[in-house]
Amino acid sequence: MTALDLRGVGMIFNEGAANEVTALENIDVVIEPGEFVSLIGPSGCGKSTLLRLVGDLLQPTSGEITVNGKPPARARLDRDYGMVFQSATLLDWRTVLDNVALPLEIMDIPRHQREETAREMLELVQLGGFADHHPYELSGGMQQRVAIARALSFRPSLLLMDEPFGALDEMTRERMQMELLAIWRETQTTVVFVTHSIPEAVFLSTRVVVMSPRPGRVSELIETDLAQPRVFETREEPGFYEMLTRLRESLRKVDES
Amino acid sequence: MKASLRTTVSFVVTVAALVLLWEGYKAIGQATGGVWPGTSMNLPVRTNERSMPHVWDIVGSLFAPARRGGEDILLVILVRAALWTWRSALIGFVVGSFVGFGLGVLFVRSLLAERGLMPYVVASQAVPVLAIAPIVVVWSGRLAFPNWVPIAVISAYLAFYPVAINTLRGLRSPEATSMELMRSYAASPGQVLWKLQIPASLPYLFPALKISASASVIGAIVGELPAGFPQGLGRAILSFASSFSSAPEKLFASVLVSAMLGLFFVGLISLIERWTVPAAMRLREDPAIETGAIPRPAAVTA
Amino acid sequence: MRKTAPAAVLFVAALGLWEGMVRAFEIQGFILPAPSAIAEAFVVEWPALRVAAIGTFGSALAGLAVGVILAVAVGMAAARWRGVREGVMPLAIAANSTPIVVLAPVAIAWFGLLSPWGTISVVAVLVFFPIMINLVRGLLSAPDSHLELMQSYATTRRQVLLKMQVPTSLPYLFSAFKVAAALSLIGAIVKEYFGGSQDRLGQYITRKAGLFQFEEAWSAIVLASAFGVFLFVLIGLVERKVMPWHISVRSRR
Numbered sequence: 001m002t003a004l005d006l007r008g009v010g011m012i013f014n015e016g017a018a019n020e021v022t023a024l025e026n027i028d029v030v031i032e033p034g035e036f037v038s039l040i041g042p043s044g045c046g047k048s049t050l051l052r053l054v055g056d057l058l059q060p061t062s063g064e065i066t067v068n069g070k071p072p073a074r075a076r077l078d079r080d081y082g083m084v085f086q087s088a089t090l091l092d093w094r095t096v097l098d099n100v101a102l103p104l105e106i107m108d109i110p111r112h113q114r115e116e117t118a119r120e121m122l123e124l125v126q127l128g129g130f131a132d133h134h135p136y137e138l139s140g141g142m143q144q145r146v147a148i149a150r151a152l153s154f155r156p157s158l159l160l161m162d163e164p165f166g167a168l169d170e171m172t173r174e175r176m177q178m179e180l181l182a183i184w185r186e187t188q189t190t191v192v193f194v195t196h197s198i199p200e201a202v203f204l205s206t207r208v209v210v211m212s213p214r215p216g217r218v219s220e221l222i223e224t225d226l227a228q229p230r231v232f233e234t235r236e237e238p239g240f241y242e243m244l245t246r247l248r249e250s251l252r253k254v255d256e257s
Numbered sequence: 258m259k260a261s262l263r264t265t266v267s268f269v270v271t272v273a274a275l276v277l278l279w280e281g282y283k284a285i286g287q288a289t290g291g292v293w294p295g296t297s298m299n300l301p302v303r304t305n306e307r308s309m310p311h312v313w314d315i316v317g318s319l320f321a322p323a324r325r326g327g328e329d330i331l332l333v334i335l336v337r338a339a340l341w342t343w344r345s346a347l348i349g350f351v352v353g354s355f356v357g358f359g360l361g362v363l364f365v366r367s368l369l370a371e372r373g374l375m376p377y378v379v380a381s382q383a384v385p386v387l388a389i390a391p392i393v394v395v396w397s398g399r400l401a402f403p404n405w406v407p408i409a410v411i412s413a414y415l416a417f418y419p420v421a422i423n424t425l426r427g428l429r430s431p432e433a434t435s436m437e438l439m440r441s442y443a444a445s446p447g448q449v450l451w452k453l454q455i456p457a458s459l460p461y462l463f464p465a466l467k468i469s470a471s472a473s474v475i476g477a478i479v480g481e482l483p484a485g486f487p488q489g490l491g492r493a494i495l496s497f498a499s500s501f502s503s504a505p506e507k508l509f510a511s512v513l514v515s516a517m518l519g520l521f522f523v524g525l526i527s528l529i530e531r532w533t534v535p536a537a538m539r540l541r542e543d544p545a546i547e548t549g550a551i552p553r554p555a556a557v558t559a
Numbered sequence: 560m561r562k563t564a565p566a567a568v569l570f571v572a573a574l575g576l577w578e579g580m581v582r583a584f585e586i587q588g589f590i591l592p593a594p595s596a597i598a599e600a601f602v603v604e605w606p607a608l609r610v611a612a613i614g615t616f617g618s619a620l621a622g623l624a625v626g627v628i629l630a631v632a633v634g635m636a637a638a639r640w641r642g643v644r645e646g647v648m649p650l651a652i653a654a655n656s657t658p659i660v661v662l663a664p665v666a667i668a669w670f671g672l673l674s675p676w677g678t679i680s681v682v683a684v685l686v687f688f689p690i691m692i693n694l695v696r697g698l699l700s701a702p703d704s705h706l707e708l709m710q711s712y713a714t715t716r717r718q719v720l721l722k723m724q725v726p727t728s729l730p731y732l733f734s735a736f737k738v739a740a741a742l743s744l745i746g747a748i749v750k751e752y753f754g755g756s757q758d759r760l761g762q763y764i765t766r767k768a769g770l771f772q773f774e775e776a777w778s779a780i781v782l783a784s785a786f787g788v789f790l791f792v793l794i795g796l797v798e799r800k801v802m803p804w805h806i807s808v809r810s811r812r
Contacts, residue, residue: 057437076443083441085434093456102452106444160441263645271650301676302669373565383741383787385748387761388780391768399590471656478658479745482752483765498664498753508664516657523656 001069003158003190004031004054009063011049011216022215023049027063029209029218033157036184036191038201038208040247042255046216047194048162054192055081055160068157075158079107082151082189086163088143090135090150096122097131100150107154114153121149124183141172148180152187159184159191166196174235177204181230198251202243203230210247212254220250276312283309310506315513318506331507335493335514342489343518345405346477349412350470350522357417357469358462361424365454366446371425382418386411386476391483404486411480415472423465427458463530470522478515490515592774597781600774607763608782615760616786618675619747622682623739630687634694638724648695655688663750678750685746686739693735697728726802733798740790744783 011024023046031037039047052058053065056072067075075081090099097118098105104114122128125145135143144164151159165173181204184191195201201208205224212219224243226234234240285294286304293300302308319332360378364371390411397407431453439449481491494515497508574594580586581593592600601608637644663681670676701723709719751761760779767776 052437055437055441057440076441079443081441083438085438087432087434089432089434089438091435091453091456093459103442106439106442106448106452154442267645268649268653271646274646275650308669369565372562373569376563376566377569379791380784380788383744383791384780384784385741385744385787387745387748387752388764388783391765391776392773392780395768395773396590467656471658475658475660478661479749482749483768494661494664495753498667501664501668505668508668512661512665515661516654519657520653 001033002030002066003033003035003068004029004192005064005066006030006050006054007064007066009050009053009060009065011046011053011058012061015061024053024060025215025217027216027218029221031190031192031207033190034188036181036193036204036206038193038195038205039211040195040198040201040208040251041211041216041219042213042251043196044216045211045213045254047211049216050211051160051162051192051194054158055083079103079154080157082154082156082159084144084147084151084159084161084164086166088135088140088147090143090146092135094134095131096127096133096135096138096146099135099146100153102150103154117153118149121153122146124152124186125149125179141168141176144168144176145179148183152183152189155187155189157190159189161191161193163194163196165200173200178232180204185229198244198247199235202226202240202247203235208247210250210254219254222247222250279309279312283311307502307505310509315506315509318504318510319513323507331510332514335490335511338488338490338493339514339518341405342408342474342477342481342491343522345408345480345489346412346473346518346522348405349409349414349476350416350473352409353413353416353473354420354466354469356413357420357422357465358424360417360421361428361458362450362455364421364425365428366450378418378421381414386415387479387482389414390480393480394484404484404488407484408477408480408486408489412473412476415476416469419465419468419472420462423461424458427461428454430461431457459534463526463534466530467523467526470526471519474515474519474522490518592777596774597777600772601778601781604775604778607758608760608779610758611760611763611779612782612786614756614758615744615747615751615783618678619682619743621675622679622746623686623743625679626683626686626739626743627690627736629683630690630694633687634691634698637691637695638698644695648692651688651692655692659685659688660746660749663746663753666750667754672754673756677755678747681750682743682746685742689738689742690732690735693731694728697731698724700731701727729798729802733794733802736794737791740794741787744787744790748783 006027006029009024009027010022013019013021013023027050029037039050041047049058053060054067054072056076065072067080070078070080090096091102094102097115100118100121101114104117109117119128119131122131125148127142127145127149130138130142130146135146138146144167148164151161165176168176177200180191183189191204193201193204195204202224208222208224209218210220210222211217222243226237226239226243282300282302283304286300286309288294291300291303292298306314319335320330323329323331323334360374364375390407393407393410397404397410428450435453436449439453444452477489478491478494481489482495484491486492490511494508494511497504497511501508577591578593578595581591586593633647637647660681662684663677666677666681670680698720705723705727706719709723714722747759748761748764751759752765755762757763757766760783764776764779764783767773767779
């Protein structure tokens with residue numbers, strides 16, 4: 001069974017009104033379980049919209065989406081999604097532990113069990129010592145790690161990430177990318193990852209979906225056949241630079257058309 | 258500590274400046290015979306003992322017997338009246354706050370309710386309260402309610418509004434992505450309300466409660482005017498206003514005590530806020546005195 | 560259109576229910592007169608109501624104008640000089656939590672029973688504080704990054720005021736105007752309650768309520784309320800014209 005199947009998906013905002021906008025048109029993408037797929041493209045290409053369609057936060061105006069063989073609404077009710085946004089969106093009034101445990105609380109998991117799980121998740125993102133802190137006591141990178149721990153806490157089969165490292169500095173960003181890959185290998189979760197960054201897309205993904213704007217379309221699908229597991233040195237390999245160039249060219253084509 | 262000391266000092270300085278202004282104006286008027294110095298233009302307010310008693314006479318009158326041969330000093334009588342008024346104001350404040358909070362929750366849950374009722378919630382505050390006060394008093398009299406009931410109703414009428422508006426504002430304060438997150442967990446509307454929206458609205462609640470506290474005092478005093486109950490501050494002001502020519506300082510003293518009641522109530526709410534809301538969670542500054550439309554979070558777009 | 564429909568439907572329904580209840584349960588006029596009876600009283604009393612309304616609304620608006628002028632003058636000074644601000648703001652915030660309307664009898668004592676300045680001064684003092692407080696907060700609400708940007712253009716203080724601070728203060732100011740419009744009517748009517756010309760709404764309402772002529776009293780209440788709502792709507796319209804870019808305006812469309 002495919003993890004994610006998009007067939008002829010289109011999205012028109014304010015359909016029929018004067019301010020009608022076609023955000024996405026005729027999107028066809030199939031993602032297998034365990035893949036790490038990045039969506040990249042210039043602003044306005046609808047990559048965040050596409051992520052929200054998959055996550056059932058928006059409904060497409062045409063086409064069909066299937067998540068683990070189910071419609072997105074069903075998948076959401078089955079708690080198949082872990083979402084991470086550019087801002088960590090932690091709740092200020094909860095401790096780090098309680099933030100990570102929030103989805104479990106909503107799913108009515110008993111207290112001792114959800115605290116145990118939340119502590120495990122915090123260990124996974126290397127924040128075990130910060131369980132009782134409040135979000136405002138943490139740096140931006142640490143907050144984003146809490147958001148990832150929160151998304152993983154209920155073991156969703158699909159991780160939807162919308163520029164999760166967009167607001168971080170370059171060094172923190174590279175470290176977080178390593179951590180994310182380690183988590184991905186360990187949990188075998190399928191990841192759909194929206195980004196603006198060419199090196200980020202190449203380093204993280206098994207495949208990159210290049211999108212073009214106005215209306216948003218898939219212009220190219222690129223396999224990144226760099227060796228797994230990716231390590232710090234991967235960024236220094238000639239193959240990495242070849243992939244960067246390939247992706248950059250593809251994006252330039254998109255920009256010129 | 259340093260900041261609060263600074264506030265205290267500047268407050269004392271300002272009060273002293275006001276007393277100086279009052280006494281200075283009076284002294285100029287007395288010296289020139291009631292005209293601007295060097296001109297023949299009349300000062301806007303006469304400066305004689307009747308129109309502007311000395312500050313110390315006003316304060317002094319608080320500690321003199323209210324009536325010749327009376328037992329109680331004026332301060333005791335006014336404080337007793339203030340407490341009677343405060344009781345109605347407090348009841349109105351509590352009722353009004355609950356109603357306001359309930360309306361805020363209703364509006365955030367139901368667009369239809371917001372569209373149907375919000376214009377009237379806003380319009381309710383454009384109705385001059387004193388205009389409805391006599392009617393409320395008559396209703397209450399007909400239904401044989403205790404006499405604080407109509408006063409509390411009028412207080413509640415003024416108090417519910419700021420709470421309703423700020424509750425709605427606070428319930429809508431979470432970022433769009435926080436709401437999306439809750440949706441991705443397939444959280445029920447009740448869970449979104451209890452775990453996200455209501456906690457997020459609390460910082461907005463206390464500033465509204467402060468505005469409501471002062472509004473409830475205004476409502477109680479204004480409500481007492483046409484009610485004719487002898488116990489409250491409104492009535493005291495009315496009777497001292499009618500005996501103004503013989504004892505002007507008593508009217509000023511009762512105005513002073515009314516101001517104190519308002520400050521006391523608002524100060525009390527501030528203290529409760531300090532005890533219950535951690536500093537990091539408080540809004541940096543009370544939101545501006547707000548009215549009208551509260552923006553709904555924009556629809557999610559790319 | 561769809562936005563205003565629920566409110567309009569509710570209005571008609573409430574009016575119908577009110578009329579129906581009064582008729583069905585034969586509720587007597589002193590408890591709640593029927594809308595039709597109020598409308599009738601309104602028509603009959605119109606000559607007297609018109610005179611009273613012009614007097615009351617006139618002094619409320621005059622007081623509002625005086626209050627706005629004073630508040631803008633003091634508010635600009637407080638936003639400009641830190642020393643002024645630290646002296647004035649705590650006092651203004653404190654004064655704003657006191658029942659200022661109780662100054663009404665003092666105003667009568669100072670300006671005389673029939674002087675229009677009695678009402679004007681009460682209203683002016685009443686609206687002064689919310690407008691001043693909101694203006695100062697609005698003028699100081701420009702984010703630091705915006706001010707730094709202005710500084711990088713080597714702008715004069717006047718340019719910063721006109722191009723940055725005044726626009727950022729507008730949303731605050733319009734909020735305050737709406738509060739002040741309602742306050743001005745409350746102030747005028749409370750002042751009239753304490754005394755003054757007989758031809759004013761405050762006196763009219765108390766007189767009619769005292770005579771148990773509640774249809775007439777209600778017709779004056781409806782008139783005063785309608786004027787309050789009218790001012791509110793008017794300010795809202797001006798707000799939309801002046802600052803169509805603001806979120807609170809945009810989301811209303």
